[in-house]
Amino acid sequence: PPPINGCHHRRAASGPALRRGSGLRSGAAPGSRPLPVGGGFQRARGTRGGAGPRVGLGRLSVGGVSAPPRPRPHPRTPVGRVRSRIPARCSAHSLADDRDGVTAATALSLCRRRPPGGGPRCSGAARAAPQPALAGPGGLGRLVSRDGVPAPLGQTRAEGSQREAGVRVGGRRRARALACGAGWGRPLALGPPGCPRSQRTVPTEPSEWTSWFNVDHPGGDGDFESLAAIRFYYGPARVCPRPLALEARTTDWALPSAVGERVHLNPARGFWCLNREQPRGRRCSNYHVRFRCPLGCSPDTCGCPDHILLGSVVTSSGRPLSGARVSLRARPGTVATSDAHGAFQVPGVCASGRASVSAQVDGFSPGAAQARASSSNSSAVTIVLHKLRKPYLVKHPQSRVREAGHNVTFCCKAGGNPVPKKYSWFHNGTLLDRREHGSGAHLELRGLRAEQAGVYHCKAWSKAGTVRSGPAQLTVLAPEQPACDPQPQEHLIKLPEDCSRPGDSGPTYLDVGLCPDTPCPGPLGSGARCGDLGSRCCAVRRLESREIRCAGYVLPVKVVAECGCRKCLPPRGLVRGRVAAADSGEPLSFARILLGPESIGFTSYQGDFTIEVPPSKERLVVTFVDPRGEFVDTVRVLPFDPRGAGVYHEVKAMRKAAAVLLDTSQSNTIPLGSLEEEAPIAELVLPPGSVRATDGSPYVGTVEARVTFVDPRDLASAAAAPSDLRFVDSSGELAPLRTYGMFSVDLRAPGSAEQLHTGPVAVRVAADQIRMAGHAEALRLWSLEPETGLWEEESRFRRQGPPGPRVRREERVFLAGNVEVRERRLFNLDVPERRRCFVKVRAFANDKFTASEQVEGVVVTLVNLEPAPGFSANPRAWGRFDSAVTGPNGACLPAFCDQDRPDAYTALVTATLGGEELEPAPSRPRPLPASVGVTQPYLDRLGYRRTDHEDPAFKRTGFRINLAKPRPGDPSEAHGPVYPWRSLRECQDAPITASHFRFSRVESDKYEYNVVPFREGVPASWTGDLLSWWPNPQEFRACYLKVKVQGPQEVVVRSHNAGGSHPRTQGQLYGLRDARSVRDPQHTNTSAACVEFKCGGMLFDQRQVDRTLVTVTPQGSCRRVAVNRLLQDYLERHPPPAPTDDPAAFAMLAPLDPLGHNYGVYTVTDQSPRLAKEIAIGRCFDGSSDGFSREMRSDAGTAVTFQCREPPSRPSLFQRLLESPAAALDDIRREMGRGARPPRAPRTRRGQ
Structure with a gap:
């Protein structure tokens, strides 16, 4: 019929009346199961024509959206005569208003309030419907009280639910059309507010809910889930043309009324929530919606008896999954189960129906797919499940x-x-x-x-x-609080030795000022963004020039006069390094580099790599894959400096074990242990028929197995162990593991590159190898997730002894566990350890350990050791390892510790900077608190020993300590160097006066001076100035000159760098560099120095190049004897030439081209100044343009050669002039005067 005042009349579907209290479909047996939630529908007998029952609901609201006022009941419809029933599976939650989407949960809560003057009560079924568990998308709602609060879980129907909810009109029974649909009932359609009560109709056709949709996120004006946008993004077939109802929930599955938000719902238009309509201080939540669509008698529900659906369930890698529970969207419940090959069949599914099929397996997330017709009476589907x-x-x-x-x-x-x-x-x-x-x-x-x-x-x-x-x-x-203090902080730099004040015995320091690299607030309105793209930080606003009087010259310097907030570049962490074999040191050439699942490049021929750390990254997990297959996939968690300073890493790759041929028809046992003099820690047992191909079919024949074991009893194996031995505990925090061994499994058919899988195989651990108390019960088997670098538990171990009541002495007891070798190939025998601490370590430029000369970017590594009983200095095995990068306040490294037994855990600590190994404080004949940095008596309890403590000929590159947890209440142990696990912040913020362990650089005979101060460990401290050593903060170019020295002594070589060709900097100093020559172990009386000079090129203004005037002078009685011929030719072809009158020095205008080792010039460009210098020094030592060495080769790739004949017992003339100019001049005059005297005539005797 035509609409009346915008209201349509709908005919209710006629059908047999439902039996009272049954809750079943028409014709269902009394003992049959009710329709499951999510599919099917129930019919009810409704009124004919438009004369529906005159039962009105009160004024409804959902989050502030109002429905029509509650009408009074018709006088011919007494409340007590309501007898038509709502089936037991119906929920009032599914009722909704066609106009503004009022859900029945709110309708229920309001209609239960009996209005003044009478009115219909809610039926018992509506008052308390069966309560399901709250689910995710596609899940069901909960009952809501009259205040909009969800009812408690498990609530069931009240005794009143057995009443019928019909009305007697004219002596005839008319069933109210409130039958259930596919998902918690069909919606009750209410007319617009102006419609008479008689024109309010009820949709009686069968219907079902769609899946959930979420196309918009709250932001700006609010959250908008329009029907047009949903059809655009999800496709028009996902939602029917005319939805019957609409439901909206937050991403926490809460109703709008539960969160107190005002929303708008309209099945024809969609959903919208406006921020301006919300209570003060609130914004719209993120909502997802679903629609209720007519179902009808589709082929999915009616079926096709002669048709069949053929399907399979596989993993993302194509492995079939058995035991998968398969269901159809139109037929809830399990309709089939996949077999051993992952296949299943479902008869009666129409081939042309494009049925929606879903499957689920324990340990995998549910998956769904749509069937496709493969013939006239069959269809096929493949469902891919992803592992949880x-x-x-x-x-x-x-x-x-x-x-x-x-x-x-x-x-x-x-x-x-x-x-x-x-x-x-x-x-x-x-x-x-x-x-x-x-x-x-x-x-x-x-x-x-x-x-x-x-x-x-x-x-x-x-x-x-x-x-x-x-x-x-x-x-x-605060409103008037400055974010950046304009007064600079103290920052001391060391002046050259000839600039010392009279009477000072030590070096002289100058305060040049420092602006802390703290962030500043962004502009107003930038808070709604996740990342502040235009970040601002505290930086130098103004510099002042000063002059320092030195011996014979004036040293210019620029100091910080004022700090302020300025726009700064976001920090970019940079990691460089080299991958080499752990056993032979050969480089891993052209290995593929994976950052998580993404391939980002390859290593070079020499195994070098460079990785830029993505922003907001805290764990950098990198995998190196050998293209030849000779090495195990190397998974490393590389620490980096989040402030942007570069870090260098030496990565050791583990070579695969030799191949072993196995017969798959027999049981095979592979021992897990790499020490010949020790029994294996565990063994891997492969039952007969356990090997399978990638498609799940059994593999029959010979298998080539490579099982590589990392034995923690071998201390050298710690450098090649994968990952950093961490897992995510139940609270979501990263927790450490203590390992008893790791192994990699590689199974292939002989001559084939395709890897094979296995079914459940056994891992048996010898119980006598687990000596730590409580570890045998806590031992677990773990597998490595290569994308995150975290270990995930695979299985637990159970004690397994020899059969029989009596056990012979030679028979061993094992701890047995099971694992499947599939996509993951790295496994671990680990124990979660709760006794944890932090160890504070600092690095310094020299062994004077001056607070202002701390070195940042040093990689400190701590290896936990398990000592043998009674021999704390002779560890039995390593348990875990961790690395950290030193910052301005050192580094805190996690470690296992014990409070009761100081030597229950020990540690070996080492430190490296680039390829250089740092030395800790000495411990012979006994450690001194002033040099070690730890106060007594805690130092004795820690048992500090440098690695050369027992044997002076041993390397001095590390120290060992007992990891004694600080005792509460002991003031001598309250301030480091070992901190409790919960005191990480205290460890990180500890002052320099607190106890800590120390490392110092061996190459301390270096000196660097910049006229414009710059901290290379903090790229944000760069200041734009024409005299800056590094003119471009985005690209740092390091240049070195190799100087050969012939003579018995090691001498210091200085480079003086001044403006050469730029008109604004000509003759002005950029900086000084000193480097001591290093002896060549292959040649006697020969040494060489790699001295840095300022590269030629554009200055800060980027307008004109400057060829730096570089003057190299050995600080001794030396003279130039040779210059590299290629370098000399280059300088002659690129005028102007530098003055070369002084035979004791070498001068040149810096070349603009990166020449290379053939010229004796080494140039490296990098995003980190520290990494550029370290790589250039390594190439200079090696004398090549692509190598790296820490052993000096004085005869390879030199630029200039000096001959120094100064006797060892006498100071050089240069040093004497610096220390005492007057005395040196007197000596020179005396020697010149002695040389000017005529020689005495020799006396001769007669006859001679």
């Missing part, structure tokens, strides 16, 4: 600085399978209210107050687990 993966952090929240009243946004992003959708945010360890801040990946704080400053972090949740992010510091500044 624990969540891991992709983006961590970043520290921010804001002014009071501004806004800030923290962002957190996690991956995994399934991808986490639920996040929790914490402020100073306290969980924030989700109703106020939501549970999304973004935390937005508006109108900041001072008490909101502090540390924030997030946790991401999924059904596979949880993970916690790193901390982010929020600094809230």
